[in-house]
């Protein structure tokens with residue numbers, strides 16, 4: 001009998017092969033000479049690929065293989081990375097070096113590892129000639145995450161009559177319900193992590209956060225070529241580019257693969273290596289979380305189906321009994337960020353409780369405000385925008401007496417610079433985005449004031 005591999009003791013992480021047949025992509029990896037770890041992505045009712053799109057498909061599949069490897073690499077972080085296909089061209093190696101270093105920064109910080117200088121994808125391969133226009137239909141894939149952000153993006157695209165498909169990865173019934181509610185055509189792609197990963201976890205593999213938005217992005221790049229869409233419009237907000245904390249000279253951002261640096265790297269790479277007419281962007285990039293919650297406050301038909309609470313989306317772990325666990329940083333943040341824009345009874349109906357009138361939640365809200373703590377490792381807004389939201393509530397009679405708002409007014413507010421607490425500056429869009437010209441009219445639909 002072969003001994004089970006101890007991933008932390010391995011020397012090489014290997015990208016074995018990526019294959020595709022009949023709607024199933026098979027992505028294989030191994031540590032040293034160990035058993036292959038095979039992840040499968042299932043594309044439903046996959047059409048036959050037009051021959052003109054084959055090179056674009058192959059390039060996108062290769063990138064998916066390289067990006068999805070992050071879930072397995074992190075189990076051992078061995079000193080060498082090997083790609084059985086041969087070395088990568090410089091642009092591809094740059095993209096992956098950056099993704100693995102920054103996308104695993106939280107993982108490294110929490111495990112006391114330093115990955116700087118350790119992550120080096122093999123380079124020296126020949127650069128591809130620039131990818132051609134492949135004639136993709138003018139249709140947008142809009143990923144749905146079950147939360148408010150993607151629904152704001154969907155409604156913005158619908159408002160300009162855009163041809164779009166609501167797409168999600170995985171088997172969450174909650175996301176499926178939101179996708180159905182959009183009224184758009186839907187596409188549900190299944191992702192099966194290699195079962196061997198869970199065995200490695202049991203054997204004491206390194207574990208922690210991985211840049212899952214990058215994995216979803218690469219899956220959707222393959223889908224765009226396969227099903228024929230010329231754009232992928234994520235719903236990643238401006239605040240996602242802000243680091244969670246800085247440690248030993250390195251920025252640690254839980255949401256790095258939702259940030260603008262990754263968006264820029266990937267969209268350039270797709271233009272140069274996959275198809276010149278495949279655009280990858282975030283429709284919400286110019287907007288803060290508060291601008292987005294203001295826009296979402298108008299989307300009442302989703303109130304009884306959406307949830308931003310990530311505990312709903314676990315593969316293995318327990319899921320909350322309600323759509324909102326009410327205890328985690330995402331629940332805290334979304335409650336706080338929606339509160340200035342919704343009538344209070346409406347917000348309490350969504351959450352089934354008043355999180356700001358619960359003293360036991362003080363530490364959770366303090367962390368959001370970056371008071372006596374750093375911002376939580378979750379996808380929450382910047383400390384300054386959380387403070388602006390809390391300040392706005394402290395000035396409103398219907399909120400001012402609630403336990404945590406009153407505590408903010410008496411204990412935290414006196415230590416803050418009042419000139420930095422206005423809500424309005426957070427509602428103005430910035431100019432930075434990569435939204436293609438044909439979707440830019442949708443941006444205006446997001447930034448407008450409440451009627």
Ligand SMILES: CC(=O)N[C@H]1[C@@H](OP(=O)(O)OP(=O)(O)OC[C@H]2O[C@@H](n3ccc(=O)[nH]c3=O)[C@H](O)[C@@H]2O)O[C@H](CO)[C@@H](O)[C@@H]1O[C@H](C)C(=O)N[C@@H](C)C(=O)N[C@@H](CCC(=O)O)C(=O)O
Pocket residue numbers: 071072193197201207208209210211212213214215254255256257258310311312313314315316317379
């Ligand atoms: C749902 C969730 O938040 N999971 C995070 C959690 O994982 P946990 O151990 O509690 O359970 P499972 O999700 O069931 O995963 C079991 C193990 O599987 C491995 N794994 C899972 C997914 C994957 O893509 N790769 C994997 O390797 C891993 O070993 C799991 O232990 O805690 C983990 C940290 O220890 C997180 O990595 C899990 O996060 C998932 C990858 C995930 O999908 N999280 C999203 C909900 C999420 O965080 N989205 C962010 C986007 C941030 C980004 O792109 O970087 C967001 O809300 O914006």
Ligand SMILES: Nc1ncnc2c1ncn2[C@@H]1O[C@H](COP(=O)(O)OP(=O)(O)OP(=O)(O)O)[C@@H](O)[C@H]1O
Pocket residue numbers: 142143144145146147148149150151167168169170175213216233234235236258307308309379
């Ligand atoms: N399972 C998934 N499949 C496809 N895309 C996803 C999935 N989960 C998240 N996304 C996308 O990743 C991006 C970031 O996710 P995020 O959780 O911030 O968004 P959300 O769920 O729409 O809103 P919220 O911030 O309220 O949770 C969004 O564009 C979202 O649609």
